[in-house]
Amino acid sequence: MSTSSLHCVASAAIAWMLAAATAAAVEDGTGLLAAYGSGTVIGMPSVTRVDPTIDFDWAYGGPGDGLPADRFWAEWQGLVEAPISGVYQFRTTSDDGVMLWVDDQLLIAHWNDHSPTVDSGSIELRAGERYRVRFRFYENGGGAVARLSWQPPGLQAEVIPQRYLHPIPQRTSVFPAGLGSGLSATYFSRHDFTGDAIDRVDAGVALDSVSVPPIHPTGSGADGLSVIWTGEISAPLAGDISIGIVSAGSALVWIDDRMIIDAWRSHGMSSASTRIAFAAGERHRITIRYCAHGVPPACALWWAADGLAPEIVPSSRLFPKNDVAVALACDAGETxxxxxxxxxxxxxxxxxxxxxxxxxxxxxxxxxxxxxxxxxxxxxxxxxxxxxxxxxxxxxxxxxxxxxxxxxxxxxxQTLLLDNPPYGIESLVIRVGDRIRVGIGADAGDQRIDLDGHPLASWQPGSTAVLSWTLPGIHRIRGLIDGTDIGGVNVQVVDVDMREPIACQVDYTRLKDLSTPGDDAGVITFTSATDDLLVGTIARNGASARLTLTPIASGHPLLQARIGRAGPLIAEREIDEFLLDCSADRSLAIIETFPDGSLRGEALLRMAPLVPGLDVRMWIFVSGVTFGDSTTAYTVGTDAFALEPSGSGRHRFELIRASGVSHGFCHDHVVHQAGVQISH
The missing domain is CATH 2.60.40 (Immunoglobulin-like)
Structure with a gap:
């Protein structure tokens, strides 16, 4: 893709989302930029305008301009100005779903169908300053209400007046040019980063259906599309810069191996952004993973400094990865x-x-x-x-x-000398089985080393002692000369139990409890060995940690536990990833018709690859249909599946539909591991 065509390939949807990301308008005090569209998923708008306030009770009607009375969405963006300093309570009245951000903080999230409901959230604001505000809303059916109010400190609650709602001003200056040429791109013919692949250098990330390379031999694109962009991004200006991704589908962005944007599992058109502190001229590693399945491809990487219009990151500020030379680095020190x-x-x-x-x-x-x-x-x-x-x-x-x-x-x-430790060493975090060597450097006086308040019998003056622990815990080592404490160190010994198997359906977010004894200070971090696994929130409770895990590509992602973000590896384990397909979701093979008109059909469960030790639980959710044993619930272990040469497994089961029932063989299924749901 040439530099001249970079901005041409961005679709109208991308153009809208870039504009909405900074909510441009021409004057202050006119309200907020509003976008409306059909459906309940925020996407491509059919109507855009500036609304003076957010104070709508459409009853059983709609917002007009050709939009339906039910199943429509709206989004308002701009700035809100605080007249006085203090804590403000923001209130939304909504029927149905609502989400509210102020100063990029999510204050209200009530994203489901409900009758008119008041929700609130508080934030501290300073007088005279303007803060970003974004209000998302959808209407599914029945009445429709969308209202944004506030209660400033010491004042009555009110709908936020127009005079305090401002669009974001934009200057005409642009980022200085650089010397880059784009990013390295690998396109895959499937949505899960597998299949046929094409490598090229893209002048920027501004993808739509026109700019996709001919990756699908048949041209059907039935299996979707996935792309990985890698290289470096050069900071255009010093200071905080907003950087974001606009996509139809799912997208992830890393800078310097740190995930900065997680827009995975997004549906329809969406935008996600964050702010990064840059130093002018510095280069930073960047990786973007994007996939589209069931939607036309659209993905754009944009940035904007305060007061500047957003723009697709130009090729002059992007540098492809170096495929010719070999770079090698080691994080280890000399001691x-x-x-x-x-x-x-x-x-x-x-x-x-x-x-x-x-x-x-x-x-x-x-x-x-x-x-x-x-x-x-x-x-x-x-x-x-x-x-x-x-x-x-x-x-x-x-x-x-x-x-x-x-x-x-x-x-x-290096020996840890208690009377002369390395600078800044007051505590150590080590793994079960790690060894440390301790001693005292001085050669005078009555010397002693205490471990947890007791003399260390294995140490003699002038020598060293090697310490190691087989169980997690916290220990105190100190040195004494003539009874005077000369210094010491706290040693925290940690461990992680990953012996139990971990399985998960591709693209499913599941919970996993791991034992983390000794991690009282939360020093253990969990991450993926590569970019094929998302490790979400980590809830710690004493000696255990509950993780949210989402595999994002086929294979066997590695979950790793480390000391700190880049410290020694404590343990790692493959996640047994699988895809589960049921033929009854599409069609059913009728194998017998009974005299009374009832039918018996056969369905096929297929798991790829077959993971042992799991339970597939199925149930009927309509009347007149049962499983072959006349029950409405059926569980089969994957150990009972027939193994295929490809490594997949299959299991056949029967369904019976009573005479006169017009609907299909409606049932659902989920997979469990040790009682925990691990599939859609």
Whole structure:
């Protein structure tokens, strides 16, 4: 896609969403930019206008301009100005769904069908300042009410007057140009990042059905589309910049390996954005994953500084990944307080092979996407065992074609001297089985090391002691000379139990409880080894953590538990991902017609790949239909499925429909693992 056509390929829907992202208008105090459309999913508007206030009671009618009386949506955006300082209570009156953001904070979320209802949320505002406001609403049926009120501190509640509602001003200046040429793009013929693939460099992210490469051999596009854009983005100005994605489908955005936008599982046209602090001229790694299934493809990456109009990020500020050279980096330092030590790094460039040696002995790095780590520990914590010498020479080499990159690092196991610890070391977090070596550097006085208030019998003055724990907990180590405390360190020992299997249907958000003993301070982080798994909220409760997990691509995503965001790996486990299909969702094979007119049909459950130990629970939700055993509920374990050579599994079951019943064989099914639902 050429630079000149970059802005042409953005569809009308993308153009609208970019405009709505910053709510442009021409003067102050005129109200909020409003968009209306048919249906209950925010998407492409059919009507746009400026509404002075949000104070509508349409009763059983609609907003006019050709919109229906039922099943329509509306969205208002702009700025609200605070007349006095203090805590404001914002109130919405709605029938049906409503969501309200003020200053990019979600204050009200009542997104379901309901009769006229008042909801409220509070936020502190400063006099004379203007704050972003966004009000989303949908009407499904019956009466329709949408009203936005507030109660300023010390005043009566009222519908927010027009004089306090402002559009966002825009200046005519633009971002300075850069020297980039676009992003590397890989297009897949399926929505799950599999199938046929085409690589190219896109001048920017402004995708619609016209700019999609010929990825579908038949041209049908029945399996959807998915795209991965990678490379670097160069900051145009110093300061906070809004950056967002507009898409029909699902999209994720990472900058410097940190997810900044999660618009996965979106339906219809939607926009999501955040604010990033940039330094002018700096380059940052960027990855965008997008998929469309059942909707025409549309995806655009935009940005805007305060007071500037939003624009699709231009090619001059985007840089494709370097596929020719090989980049290699290692995060390990030259000294470590813990054995085994954690050696991890990154590679960049496609088709790169990585090899390593430790003290001249070859070892194979473990590759996880663009990251690698070394593991020579036969048992216990993952890492490089420094052995009795307490030192090792690490050599890692990356090769692509005739290009080679190598680094050499000598790593030494450092003794933790309690009277002279490394700067800033007051506490350590280690894994069960990790070893630390402690001692006292001074050679005078009556010396003693205490562990948890008791003398450490294994230590003698002038020597060192190696400490390791088999159970999680918090321990205090301190040194004494002539009875005086000379310093010490707290050691937090943590662990994660991932031994139980984890299964999940592709694209389904499920809960998983993991045991995290010793993690009282919340130092353990959970993430994916690559970008094929979303780890959502983490609710901690003592020695356990409840995670929300969403696999986003076919395969076996790796869930990882680490100390901190980039610390040593505690444990990792593959998630057994599957797709479940039931033939009765589309058609049913009639195998017998009874004299009374009732029918017996056969349906097929197919799981790909087959995951053992799961339960598929099915139930009938209409009258006149039963399963083959005349019940309305049926459970089958996946261990009873027939295994196919492809690794999939299938199970046949029967349904019976009574005479005179006109509807289909209506039933539903979900999959459970140890009593937890793990499928749609």
């Amino acid at each position: 470590t307080l813990v054995d085994p030590t954690w050696i991890e790094g990154t590679i960049a460039g496609s088709g790169v092979s990585v090899s390593a040696s430790i003290d001249g002995v070859p070892t194979t790095p473990a590759l996880r996407g663009s990251r690698w780590h070394l593991d020579t520990s036969a048992a216990g914590p993952i890492g490089v065992d420094l052995g009795s010498d307490g030192a090792a020479r690490i050599v890692v080499t990356a090769v692509r074609g005739e290009t080679t990159r190598t680094f050499v690092r000598d790593v030494r196991w």
